[in-house]
Amino acid sequence: MSFFRVGISALVLGVSLAAAPLGAQATPLDPVNTVQIAGAPKAPTTGELTKNHASVLALVSRAEPLSPANYTPKDLRSVSGTSLELRQEAATALEKLLQAARADSQSLSALSAYRSYDRQKVLFNGYVASYGTDYAMRISAEAGTSEHQLGLAADVGLSSGYCNLKSCFGETEGGKWLAANAEKFGFIVRYPSDGEKVTGYKYEPWHLRYIGVEHAKAMNASGAGTFEDYHAALLKASKVKTPSASDIKAQRESLLVLRFLPPYRDWSIGYDFAR
Known part of the structure; x- marks a missing residue:
């Protein structure tokens, strides 16, 4: 099914999908004015976008917490060669991404993936103890608001450990390769360098979010600066009634x-x- 059904044009929505990358976590003021969605892949329903945590397009943030807060995905499995887990589809995609990186002489490794509510709570509280609440909230999600709990997010770094989990990772050859190739495997770099006002989080070039190949390419070919922007445009489109x-x-x-x-x-x- 095409994104717009018979008789519906992008003009009906007053939105557009053009060119940009990545990102994610507070609500943008008016994202749909700059995001073109004509020609995007399979149209998700409003329920998939707002109520179904199993959807690869689920938005989780402080403004959109998980319900129940201790939600656990049903199809977690280990990422090959690691003790980390992701949902089945995301795990397969990450394995392919890491294999492709090696084929291009980039030695990348998965550093973190699925985290339970309890694990996220321990991590966040540790950051609060070390840096204070305000800074902790810029670098970590409170339990029940983390994408890692969805089983669709993974942190990736250099196998050497250089610049891992630091903004300088984005300037390394491996970081540049990741930014350029993530969409081919269904991932977006979730928290871009210019997205903190929208996402609520500092730049994280290592943090990948799986949304599926079609949507990753559509988002990165659009004017969506963050996943919030893209999600808002999809949500608006899902509410447009197809003419009978x-x-x-x-x-x-x-x-x-x-x-x-x-x-x-x-x-x-x-x-x-x-x-």
Whole structure:
């Protein structure tokens, strides 16, 4: 099914999908004004976007916490060669990404993946103890608000350990390779360097979020600066009603009337809503 069904154009939504990357966690002011979604892949439903934590397009943040807070994915499995877990689809994608990196002479390793509510709670509280609450909230998610708990997020770094979990990772050859190739495997770099006002988090070039190949490519080919932007545009599109046969007929009939009004111009030409 195409993203817009028969008779629906991008003009109906007043939105667009053009060019940018990555990101994610507070709500942008008006993202759909800059995000084009015409031609995006399979249209998700409103429920998939807002209520289904099993959806690869689920948005989890402080503004959109998990419910229940101790949610656990049902299809977790180990990522090959590690003790880390991800959901089945994401684990397979990450394995392929790491294999491709090795084929391109980039030695990357998975550093972290699924975290339970309890594990995230320990980590966040540790950051609070070390740095204070304000800074801790810029670098870590409170338990029940972390993408890692979805089983769809992974932290990736250099096998050498150089610049791992630091912003300088983005300037390494491995970090640049990751940013350029993540979408081919269904991942986005979730927290971009210019996205903190939207996401609530500092730049994390190592943090990948799985959203599926089609959506990763669509987002990175769009004007969506963060996943929040892309998600908001998808949500708006999911609420647009597809015109029925009777709607199309009524549109045609109203245009037909215009043909016989002064100055007797054929107003219907070029306005066939059934095409």
